[in-house]
Amino acid sequence: MKRRTFLNTTTMAGTALGISPKLFASEPWTNAHKFNLKYAPHLGMFKNMAGEDPIAQLHFMADQGFTAFEDNEMKNRPIELQERMKDVMAKRGLQMGVFVAHKIYWKEPNLASGNENLREEFLSQIKASVEVAKRVNAKWMTVVPGHVDLRQDMGYQTAHVVESLKRASDILEPHEMVMVLEPLNFRNHPGLFLSESPQAYEICKAVDSPSCKILFDIYHQQIQEGNLIPNIEACWDEIAYFQIGDNPGRKEPTTGEINYKNVFKFIHGKGYHGILGMEHGNSIEGAAGEQAVIDAYKATDQFL
Template sequence: MPDFAVNLSMLFTEVPLAERFSLAAEQGFQKVEIQFPYELPAPQIASLLQQNNQQLILLNAPAGNWQTGDRGIACQPDRIEEFRQGITQAISYAKELKCSNINILSGISPESYSLEIIENTFIDNLRFCAEAFAQADIQLLTEAINTQDIPGFFLSSSAQAFDLFRKVDHPNIQLQYDIYHMQIMEGNLINTLQNNLDKIGHIQFADVPGRHEPQTGELNFGNIFQAIDDMGYSGVTSLEYNPSTSTAESLRWIKLIAERE
């Protein structure tokens, strides 16, 4: 089985964020990720991680105003200064929390700019982050997201991501490969992982459709996890799903899949 982490922004939401660390620890998770940890002071999160003997392995950079529809601002030409201020905050949190990965969301393409300008803005911001993160010993990740859930999201396929990586031309950039999003957009999951393993720094998953736990949809996670093990992937694979029941009950798939191996 892969090296699992749990996303505390989507699981254990029965309680406030500060109480989710201990619940995750009770279920055996020593690695956690948080989409946007900024609602809590970094020292408080550091204390919670220490109390529960956990490691924060991933956080997202600030993504604009989520409540008003932002889903990242890295591709938006008129918000470069705001984006880079958010990067300063993300680096500060990552340093204090000893988090080695920061994920950047491209955001939705603004209608008032050409595709060329939008892409160049995203490339420039990725290049800026790649260097800034490298100086802080942090890995830059970016994520392709399906355009059914978020219409207009700029980065929406693995092929597009890898093409952008060539244009960014910096060693400190990898893809956060989300199995849920990529099953919707392109399928061919195992082959894509196998053929691009050197460009993939983190994996997340949920079943399709519904974005719930494994064994609620169409994906054969037993085969997928076995393939991830067999191909020699050395990173973390994270549970990032909306439980269809209580979080604790939604974790039963782990034992069921393990028993079949």
């Protein structure tokens, strides 16, 4: 019996008996791939090969050679599960990536409006996210400033956003945590305040804090502005985190138009030691599609 099949079978049996799946975890495969960068899968990406249990999925990721993990929904998971996931990540050498830090206003303005009540709501959610980050050993959390305020000039909106982020930075700096601002493309998310990397760069310079940096999502910025490598270069000193997705389709590298091997080579050549979140879907359903994701990262990681 293949090791993977054995682990899946014993994990399911253990779960049925009320036994923690992590009791069945063993040492990583000796032939686990050695990636040059810290690519971070998310829950559900390998559910057919690893099973539905989040703990089993973390073990599977580590067995494949991945050294990081991200989870947008971590803040909403039960505390007991957060703690178990933290323990497994520590045991298996998986560094925690981003989780979403606050309620995102997709269709109405919040931070751009300057409304003090909405600002206080945001800041209270940042404080709560600090506790989650402590619990799961996270350093980065995603922030999206929300929808534009069509009743205000962009200059006023920017000033409101900067002030909110300065106050959030005051909360995060003592803990050496970082909120990463994510510009989102106008096709998938029309009407949002933050859409381009130069805009995020300008805001980070205005906030002037080590706790306010850029999340450069390569999929979003390919759609929004293209010119990926020059824009990454121009924003470099404010980028703290990357996310991945090919275009069109927002699936794994090699399925679209982005030359990910060259992009990864450039990022690696800049001396980047951070995380690249695999925030995309699988182009093929089932276990075959999950293996295709693993193979795509092995292929695009061969840039040295």
